[in-house]
Amino acid sequence: MSAVSIRPGPKDLAAPPVQACGPDGGDRAARAWAALQAVPDPEIPVVSIQDLGILREVTMAGDGTLEVVITPTYSGCPAMAEIAEDIGRALDAAGLAPWRIRTTLAPAWTTDWITAEGRAKLRQYGIAPPGRCGEGEGGARTAGAKRMQFVPHAARAAAALDLVACPRCGSLHTEQLARFASTACKALYRCRDCREPFDYFKPY
Numbered sequence: 184m185s186a187v188s189i190r191p192g193p194k195d196l197a198a199p200p201v202q203a204c205g206p207d208g209g210d211r212a213a214r215a216w217a218a219l220q221a222v223p224d225p226e227i228p229v230v231s232i233q234d235l236g237i238l239r240e241v242t243m244a245g246d247g248t249l250e251v252v253i254t255p256t257y258s259g260c261p262a263m264a265e266i267a268e269d270i271g272r273a274l275d276a277a278g279l280a281p282w283r284i285r286t287t288l289a290p291a292w293t294t295d296w297i298t299a300e301g302r303a304k305l306r307q308y309g310i311a312p313p314g315r316c317g318e319g320e321g322g323a324r325t326a327g328a329k330r331m332q333f334v335p336h337a338a339r340a341a342a343a344l345d346l347v348a349c350p351r352c353g354s355l356h357t358e359q360l361a362r363f364a365s366t367a368c369k370a371l372y373r374c375r376d377c378r379e380p381f382d383y384f385k386p387y
């Protein structure tokens with residue numbers, strides 16, 4: 184079964200899609216990828232599902248149906264149904280039907296998949312972007328199974344020890360006020376210099 188595939192490159196998740204070969208399939212997948220750039224995350228609308236790394240892949244299946252692959256940020260994240268609806272609306276609006284959406288849980292989503300652009304948008308919005316939970320920049324994209332063993336410990340260590348920069352003034356004089364903020368994905372922090380409270384998107 185041959186299929187063309189548009190997906191982020193291994194090194195730069197924000198890389199523009201490469202147009203794959205094929206009579207029409209590559210072009211349709213590329214157009215779908217572009218159309219989905221505008222789909223916002225329901226919980227943090229300043230970032231898109233591409234910025235967060237939720238949108239994994241757009242594939243042209245052998246039967247002529249576009250297959251959109253998404254990975255939920257947290258298992259049971261209630262926003263996924265809304266995201267799927269938004270994806271369908273965007274593809275229909277762009278005239279790209281038929282399509283189907285496939286959810287994949289492995290490898291598990293990690294905050295390391297948030298793109299540089301996504302991190303910048305979070306900061307502008309007043310949310311401190313997550314620290315890396317992989318083994319440094321190079322280890323951030325290790326195999327999912329290996330990372331899944333590593334992350335819980337790293338996440339605990341990050342919460343206990345890591346310094347979180349204030350998204351407004353950049354100060355590292357910050358303190359955690361609560362382990363959970365507006366959503367379970369975030370912790371509530373306060374800057375000791377500018378006194379502003381802010382959400383920290385926890386590494387996961």
Ligand SMILES: [Zn+2]
Pocket residue numbers: 349350351352353354374375376377378379
């Ligand atoms: Zn500050």
